[in-house]
Amino acid sequence: MNPELFRILVVDLATGRGRVENIDGRANAVGGSGLAALLFEKYGDPVRPWDDPDQPFILAIGPLTGLFPLMSKTVSSFKSPRNDQYTESHAGGRCALALRFAGYDALVLQGRAAELSCLNIGANHLQLKSAGFMAGLDVVAAGKIMRRMFKENSGHRSMLRIGPAGEKGLAIACINADTYRHFGRLGGGAVLGSKNIKGIVIQGNGTFSLPPDKEYPRLTARVHAMVTDTDMLRKYHNLGTPANLQSLNDISSLPWRNLQQTADPGIKGITGKRFADETLLRNGACAGCPVGCIHIGYIREKFEEKDNRYLYHQVAYDYEPIFAAGSMLGITNAFDVLRILDVMEKVGVDSMSAGVALAWAAEATEKGLISEKETTLRLRFGDTACFIHAARLLGTAANPFYQLLGQGTRAAADHYGGTDFACVLGQEMAGYATGEVFFTAQSLGFRHSHLDTGGYSYDQKHADKDVQAAVDFLLADEASRCLLTSMVSCLFARSVYTEDVLADCLRAAGYGNLADNQATLGDDIRRRRWRLRFASGFRPEAITLPKRFYKIETWKGPIDAGYLDRLKKEYGKRITALTGRTDV
């Protein structure tokens, strides 16, 4: 590895051929988020539509990927089918280490394959294989076929694939990464679908020199001990993120039944403890992370009425999917949540987006805006069977209603009515009804993610209504997270990778210049991302919040509409200023 240059594999899907490019720019772009933006600047066009074959789909890793624990995530970037603007989506699994050991800092896909295909890359091979026989296959079946098609390097390869939702071009389609992780949000699945790519196999079959710094092995052992021998990350592998279900319900901040409530006694059926006690089979980990935060539960189904004939599936769970397929739909049984998630996994939709979309549909049904004519079964909060059915129809775009809903809740609400209660903050809300700061943070966040900034956390610690302080926090937090997502670290490790530890790691890995410039790099990269986003059409003032977000109560009391509007205006102004644009 050359620490100065990025080594990029650029594949032309139209021809099935690729080329390795060595690109300068490490000192400013770093990797991950920064590299993805650099590559979109080079290979993409902010203006042409997202499904133009020339638009790139990018996977990027960082300078520390694989070298230190929890440096285990991959950044994808593309123009989103949701809003036709530049965006990122991140995933764990084995993708990051597989790409590292394939010898690349990034993979860039250009063009469109002539027919549905799988791409297979590694340290010494590049192959585009026809896979028309996989058309319509669900994500689980696709994974099984891919394991038979590409047998080499079991354990050291990553398998990304899309389900029917991606093939149908739905804006809520995700990319499944190694069964239990996802490039979930903002429609990456549809981007691969538009390129006729059903799956990507990345084989990490290369071997590389260690960083020459003698301190490197000792430092790796020290960081490993920090994450395994202390309680710093225990919460992530113990109950995991679902521990937050109870705590957010306790402070009236958990969205229930399409955000008609923020707390409900039904929480007792879907707490993190309930999931762990009753459904948890085992933990899993992303390659390169000893924390093991992946929680895998199970469902068991009797498939013959008279005899004892059962099948079982393993279904990963986390806070956000439980919110989306649980509280948001009024489902209060842990196994029922997993049953709905199981279908969402198979059809290849982002569970957060799909859950919120179905919650809107259930309320729209209650209000008489839609009926069985559109949904085929009457959607009712708390009715597991109807949501399993609807999730399947949604992910397969089974009729014009579900086709439209698959383009996002707002698209369906614009057509059928009910925009006031379409719980969309740039995209479908994440599971935090914590208050004004989070609503602002997600609606104007770079990737409309709860992970862009810690707005949900700020809400829980601040009852004051200081607009400047809140926006200052969001801006500072975004820059620091942007630095980590350029390394590319899991954000769960942000307490581990403090500025000092990160500097030590960068120096030991041979990136002393990056260590010295941490203070400005995060800010530089986020400005770069925002410039691309604005160039592709983003305007803060075009984002509107549905009335529902103004009508709720949290632990702080009723939402203060004036405070929320002031926050949104100020944050939008400050984001715009980051780009240096004066024309918006």
Next chain:
Amino acid sequence: MKILTTPRMDRCIGCHSCSLACARLVHKQFSWETAGIRIQSSGGLSSGFVARHCLACDPPPCAAICPTECLKPRAGGGVTMRRKLCIQCGACISVCPVDAIARDRNGNIYLCIHCGLCVDFCPHDCLEMRKGDEHITEEEL
């Protein structure tokens, strides 16, 4: 002498920390492949993980077939390795009954020397150094 055993692989989460540590500390490589212990999923991640590593044959067929005495029998099972004697013939790979010997693109081989350095990097205590005949410990009984 003790050997590396993997008695609790049903706890494995697939983090590859053991392989990365072996490659880093023993074989001086940045890799999850050129290591004495390698983790595979056994039919997709849903089926759990298996560890490929030397099971400490005694006598070891890899040492018997090695034409340069690069690999020599180790007391307690397995082999010792003197890398500078290796001529990259690959004969050892073909006779290993459990496919435990890795090879890089230059033909260099990598195998477990039962040093135990990987053990401390397993977050779930899947690995353990034991005497060769300690298949089941008193504690496990």
